[in-house]
Amino acid sequence: MLLEKIASVYVETRQDLSAVGRNKRTLNMFWEMGRYIVEMEQDGEARAAYGARLIPRISKDLSARLGDGFSESSVLYIRQYFNEYEIPHPGGELTWSHYKVLMTVKAGRDRVLLERRAIEEKLSKNALLKLAREMNGVDTGNIDPAKTRTLKPRKGQLDIVKLVEVAEGKKTRLMADCGFRVLANLPQRHSPKLKPGEYLLVQGNTRKTLHD
Numbered sequence: 001m002l003l004e005k006i007a008s009v010y011v012e013t014r015q016d017l018s019a020v021g022r023n024k025r026t027l028n029m030f031w032e033m034g035r036y037i038v039e040m041e042q043d044g045e046a047r048a049a050y051g052a053r054l055i056p057r058i059s060k061d062l063s064a065r066l067g068d069g070f071s072e073s074s075v076l077y078i079r080q081y082f083n084e085y086e087i088p089h090p091g092g093e094l095t096w097s098h099y100k101v102l103m104t105v106k107a108g109r110d111r112v113l114l115e116r117r118a119i120e121e122k123l124s125k126n127a128l129l130k131l132a133r134e135m136n137g138v139d140t141g142n143i144d145p146a147k148t149r150t151l152k153p154r155k156g157q158l159d160i161v162k163l164v165e166v167a168e169g170k171k172t173r174l175m176a177d178c179g180f181r182v183l184a185n186l187p188q189r190h191s192p193k194l195k196p197g198e199y200l201l202v203q204g205n206t207r208k209t210l211h212d
Contacts, residue, residue: 002040003061006033010066024092027081027099034082037075055079056171071185072173073166077103084111093119101128110135165196176200 013029041054055075062070077100084103094102098118105111114135118128161176161184174194176184194200 002036002058003065005036006058006062007065009033009036021092023095026096027092030078030081030096031085031087034078034080037079038082041079072171084108095125097125098123098128101125101132105132105135107135161200163194163196163198163200 009029009032013025016025037054037058055072059070059072059075062075080103081099094115102111102115102118105114114128114131117123117131123131163174164177165172166175174196
């Protein structure tokens with residue numbers, strides 16, 4: 001069963017708490033998970049049973065069994081990692097966060113070159129993200145605010161996030177735009193009255209909707 005296989009490799013990896021080789025173990029784990037997902041998709045019976053609902057179903061089942069970290073977007077990254085890389089990187093010099101950035105690079109050759117540079121120069125995830133956006137043709141020095149999901153500043157107030165609607169396949173869901181192109185999940189029991197474009201003040205356990 002797909003869920004059992006993925007859960008097994010996850011639990012086995014998490015049981016090894018040693019710092020040595022942690023990146024490599026984590027990358028191997030996600031690659032194996034991606035392999036199981038792709039094999040399930042390619043199986044005729046699985047396609048008939050799940051169809052377009054496979055990724056949401058996997059996300060829901062894994063979240064219920066293993067906790068946070070298995071949103072639909074995360075599962076899509078895991079599947080893509082297996083498809084993009086024939087084997088997980090043997091050295092594990094980069095983290096899973098680095099590879100999620102690398103997978104946003106459109107051209108395969110550019111992705112390989114950027115990966116090599118990230119390893120050689122020991123780039124941080126944020127530095128890698130800037131280079132990836134430049135490779136994708138996004139001008140990081142002169143961004144059109146109308147075309148980006150950036151947080152609109154409010155003088156004198158901190159801890160404000162903007163609510164945005166994010167497409168995941170044929171579905172959309174509401175997420176918090178924390179600025180600097182960082183998106184965060186909303187609490188599972190967020191108010192159904194919240195709408196895209198609204199601002200939310202988050203301070204500790206307090207959440208308050210702001211209006212322009």
